[in-house]
Amino acid sequence: xxxxxxxxxxxxxxRGQQVTLSCSPISGHRxxxxxxxTPGQGLQFLFxxxxxxxxxxxxxxxxxxxxQFSNSRSEMNVSTLELGDSALYLCASSWPTEPGQGxxxxxxxxxxxxxxx
Amino acid sequence: xESVGLHLPTLSVQEGDNSIIxxxxxxxxxxxxxxxKQESGKGPQFIIDIRSNMDKRQGQRVTVLLNKTVKHLxxxxxxxxxxxxxxxxxxxxxxxxxxxxxxxxGTHLIIQP
Numbered sequence: 001x002x003x004x005x006x007x008x009x010x011x012x013x014x015r016g017q018q019v020t021l022s023c024s025p026i027s028g029h030r031x032x033x034x035x036x037x038t039p040g041q042g043l044q045f046l047f048x049x050x051x052x053x054x055x056x057x058x059x060x061x062x063x064x065x066x067x068q069f070s071n072s073r074s075e076m077n078v079s080t081l082e083l084g085d086s087a088l089y090l091c092a093s094s095w096p097t098e099p100g101q102g103x104x105x106x107x108x109x110x111x112x113x114x115x116x117x
Numbered sequence: 118x119e120s121v122g123l124h125l126p127t128l129s130v131q132e133g134d135n136s137i138i139x140x141x142x143x144x145x146x147x148x149x150x151x152x153x154k155q156e157s158g159k160g161p162q163f164i165i166d167i168r169s170n171m172d173k174r175q176g177q178r179v180t181v182l183l184n185k186t187v188k189h190l191x192x193x194x195x196x197x198x199x200x201x202x203x204x205x206x207x208x209x210x211x212x213x214x215x216x217x218x219x220x221x222x223g224t225h226l227i228i229q230p
Contacts, residue, residue, distance in 0.1 A: 042222045107163055110159055
């Protein structure tokens with residue numbers, strides 16, 4: 001099976017711009033989670049989508065948003081970029097599990113390296 | 118604050134020796150733990166997981182130990198190889214579906230020839 005793919009792999013933007021990142025999960029996986037990775041804060045959970053609905057959300061401002069399509073592909077958007085948004089954005093997919101029925105093993109993509117100038 | 122942490126930011130071992138990477142967690146409600154390996158320029162790669170109803174699980178050259186009494190998790194890598202050089206993260210999930218994993222800061226494993 002092909003792994004999780006993310007596009008683009010690298011992106012350079014300037015402050016105030018907005019950006020959209022894309023993630024294609026492993027075939028058959030319906031849950032997609034997004035994480036931000038920085039040297040200072042490490043890996044932090046952004047949000048998770050399951051069946052086109054946001055199921056969980058981390059502690060990030062409203063400038064960070066996402067969506068999921070019927071084919072489970074997901075996008076995340078960051079509006080009004082700030083210098084501190086420079087990070088590696090990781091997408092992870094997992095086999096669907098209904099809430100309260102156990103936990104999922106998440107498989108990560110290679111990430112999108114976003115640099116904000 | 119950080120609910121999952123690692124004791125050492127860097128661990129240096131000789132090639133062929135066994136490596137032990139430690140992790141402490143603080144959320145007693147966590148019921149699922151995962152170890153990930155991240156090589157430079159790549160996303161985290163799943164190594165092994167363990168659920169809270171177990172205290173040991175073995176994979177190929179790796180063993181994860183869970184001590185719920187002291188909320189401690191460890192990853193043991195047997196016969197460490199150069200390809201094991203990476204940053205290793207432990208992660209926890211408190212259950213109820215994919216609520217988002219909480220990661221530790223990571224331990225950088227360096228293999229000395």
